[in-house]
Amino acid sequence: MMTLVSLDGSRRKIVAQVIASVISPAQMTMAHQLMAAEKPGRPAPQPEEVLFWLRLNMPVAAEKIDAILHPAD
DSSP states (O other), rough: OOOOOOOHHHHHHHHHHHOOOOOSHHHHHHHHHOOOOOOTOOOOHHHHHHHHHHHHHOOOHHHHHHHHHOOOO
C-alpha cells in the first residue's frame, strides 16, 4: 500500500509544476472534480494527493510524472 508523504513547500511546487506539464488543464479539472466527488466537502487537494490519485486512475500520466521527478529510478 502506498502512503502519502507530506512535502515541504518547494517540493510541493515542483510536483505541481510537473503535474501541470504532463496533464492538460482539462484533465487537471477532471481529476479535481472526481477527487471532490469521492469526498464531498474536502478542501482542494495538495499536489501529492493529486499524484496519488493519478497513480490509481491515470497510470500512464503518473508514470510520465514519476519519470520526470525521479529520472535515475
